[in-house]
Amino acid sequence: MAEEILKTHDLSFCSRPLLLAFRKISYDGFDIALAPYGEYWREMRKTCMLHLLSAVREVSRMIQKISQHISLSETINLTKTLTFFTRTTICRVAFGKRYEPGSGESKEFNQIIREFQMAVDKLVGKIDHLENICKKWDLFYQQLVDEHLLPDRPKSMDGDVVDIMLQLREETSMSSDLPLDHIKAALMDVYFASTDTIATTMIWAMTALIKNPSAMKKAQAELRASFGKKQMVEEEDLAVAHMPYLNAVIKEAMRLYSTAWAISKDPEQWKNPNEFLPERFLEGGKCLSMDLKGQDYRFIPFGAGRRICPGMTMAMATVETVPGNLLYLFDWELPAGVRKEDVDNDILPSMTLHEKNPLYLLAKEFI
Numbered sequence: 001m002a003e004e005i006l007k008t009h010d011l012s013f014c015s016r017p018l019l020l021a022f023r024k025i026s027y028d029g030f031d032i033a034l035a036p037y038g039e040y041w042r043e044m045r046k047t048c049m050l051h052l053l054s055a056v057r058e059v060s061r062m063i064q065k066i067s068q069h070i071s072l073s074e075t076i077n078l079t080k081t082l083t084f085f086t087r088t089t090i091c092r093v094a095f096g097k098r099y100e101p102g103s104g105e106s107k108e109f110n111q112i113i114r115e116f117q118m119a120v121d122k123l124v125g126k127i128d129h130l131e132n133i134c135k136k137w138d139l140f141y142q143q144l145v146d147e148h149l150l151p152d153r154p155k156s157m158d159g160d161v162v163d164i165m166l167q168l169r170e171e172t173s174m175s176s177d178l179p180l181d182h183i184k185a186a187l188m189d190v191y192f193a194s195t196d197t198i199a200t201t202m203i204w205a206m207t208a209l210i211k212n213p214s215a216m217k218k219a220q221a222e223l224r225a226s227f228g229k230k231q232m233v234e235e236e237d238l239a240v241a242h243m244p245y246l247n248a249v250i251k252e253a254m255r256l257y258s259t260a261w262a263i264s265k266d267p268e269q270w271k272n273p274n275e276f277l278p279e280r281f282l283e284g285g286k287c288l289s290m291d292l293k294g295q296d297y298r299f300i301p302f303g304a305g306r307r308i309c310p311g312m313t314m315a316m317a318t319v320e321t322v323p324g325n326l327l328y329l330f331d332w333e334l335p336a337g338v339r340k341e342d343v344d345n346d347i348l349p350s351m352t353l354h355e356k357n358p359l360y361l362l363a364k365e366f367i
């Protein structure tokens with residue numbers, strides 16, 4: 001069935017219905033995810049994604065923060081840590097700013113994100129409520145654009161996604177003109193399609209590992225045997241080194257907690273589909289080449305066909321490098337009195353598979 005829709009009849013299914021809420025947040029379908037299949041969609045998708053290749057600059061800050069928690073013997077809210085990491089990273093790459101915690105700017109930003117997620121995930125509120133939220137986002141993006149146009153803007157804005165799109169608008173090198181609203185619509189996708197998807201993938205991977213200590217030990221042994229003593233593992237290190245077990249752990253977490261729920265849990269395709277078994281992706285010491293690129297319809301966490309996720313490369317680099325570092329640098333355990341059976345897999349009803357309860361863990365420096 002997935003193959004019928006995503007391959008054989010892909011052309012008939014490759015535009016998404018523009019429901020009222022989606023029409024409002026996408027500036028009438030001028031973003032990427034809701035733009036009808038065609039030239040405009042193709043250009044926008046290419047432009048935004050070209051500049052989102054690497055996003056792992058924030059890893060060392062996160063490692064420092066974890067070390068601080070360790071020195072204070074504090075339990076770590078890993079859900080919060082990984083969500084903060086992802087949001088900060090995407091804001092830096094897309095908007096050229098970190099939204100420093102505690103700043104007025106960051107509080108306002110968090111507030112509009114919360115309101116937006118409530119409206120979209122829980123479908124609460126009426127049209128005027130939705131319009132009010134969209135107005136706040138519009139103002140937020142307008143300020144961001146204005147800041148990018150200032151002659152003395154911060155260096156961090158050079159080459160971010162807003163900057164690139166504004167340059168394109170100047171040069172009008174896109175085949176269609178690029179009104180500001182279309183830039184704002186694309187920014188909406190860049191932020192919302194990437195942050196929670198990446199954060200939740202990493203959180204679920206760590207949840208699965210803490211519940212399966214032998215798998216965690218295997219992943220740690222693989223990383224530590226390969227890299228010896230380093231301050232951190234870089235994205236490039238992982239690209240060059242052979243890390244089949246880590247790779248299988250991430251794929252298995254993506255299978256188990258995928259939005260393509262029915263497909264990735266189909267008992268006719270997967271033995272013991274509800275169990276976390278990274279070994280199912282291994283064969284002869286290598287990670288199976290099931291490549292997540294939509295060729296194998298049993299496993300499509302990024303979708304398939306023309307509308308397959310364009311952020312896949314950046315997402316995979318991040319979801320391997322960040323947990324890779326967490327496992328390489330630290331040993332993880334549950335807080336006193338919590339058993340692995342107590343860590344739940346409950347999911348909140350929303351567009352992304354958010355866990356219902358945050359994951360709290362204790363860490364010890366390994367190196």
Ligand code: HEM
Pocket residue numbers: 032033034045052189190191193194195197198201259300301302303304305306307308309310311312314315316319
């Ligand atoms: C682990 C992280 C991620 C997962 C699991 C994920 C998953 C998906 C899925 C399932 C789709 C729908 C594909 C389809 O309809 O066949 C999608 C679309 C999309 N994703 Fe991702 N995604 C992730 C990260 C990202 C990132 C980092 C970006 C970059 C900004 C991104 C941007 C998008 C966009 C713009 C679309 C709409 C594409 C279109 O309609 O042409 N995603 N993603």
